[in-house]
Amino acid sequence: VQLVESGGGLVQPGESLRLSCAASGFTFSSYTMNWYRQAPRKERELVASISTGGRTTNYADSVKGRFTISRDNAKNTVYLQMNSLKPEDTAVYRCNAQRGSRGYWGQGTQVTVSS
Numbered sequence: 001v002q003l004v005e006s007g008g009g010l011v012q013p014g015e016s017l018r019l020s021c022a023a024s025g026f027t028f029s030s031y032t033m034n035w036y037r038q039a040p041r042k043e044r045e046l047v048a049s050i051s052t053g054g055r056t057t058n059y060a061d062s063v064k065g066r067f068t069i070s071r072d073n074a075k076n077t078v079y080l081q082m083n084s085l086k087p088e089d090t091a092v093y094r095c096n097a098q099r100g101s102r103g104y105w106g107q108g109t110q111v112t113v114s115s
Contacts, residue, residue: 001025008109021095028076037091
């Protein structure tokens with residue numbers, strides 16, 4: 001099983017990034033996909049979730065209206081489009097696949113928002 005995130009980097013406030021998480025080794029389309037983030041000295045935060053078919057999404061209040069989660073089950077990939085980035089969005093972003101009590105994690109990608 002692998003979840004490999006990509007797309008992180010250093011951007012200025014107000015800019016955008018698109019994170020990707022490529023999955024392999026399990027039935028991707030059967031798993032709810034989540035993006036979490038953790039900043040230094042802060043607890044891990046669930047940023048966004050998407051249902052197996054992609055019809056239902058949920059967002060943390062802190063990112064509503066700025067971030068969009070999507071998935072392509074044919075490509076076994078989940079995305080996080082992040083717009084209007086703020087310094088407080090700086091964190092390591094990790095994708096998670098969850099089905100009941102079974103879950104898998106990626107290694108994370110660093111997002112830094114700074115002028």
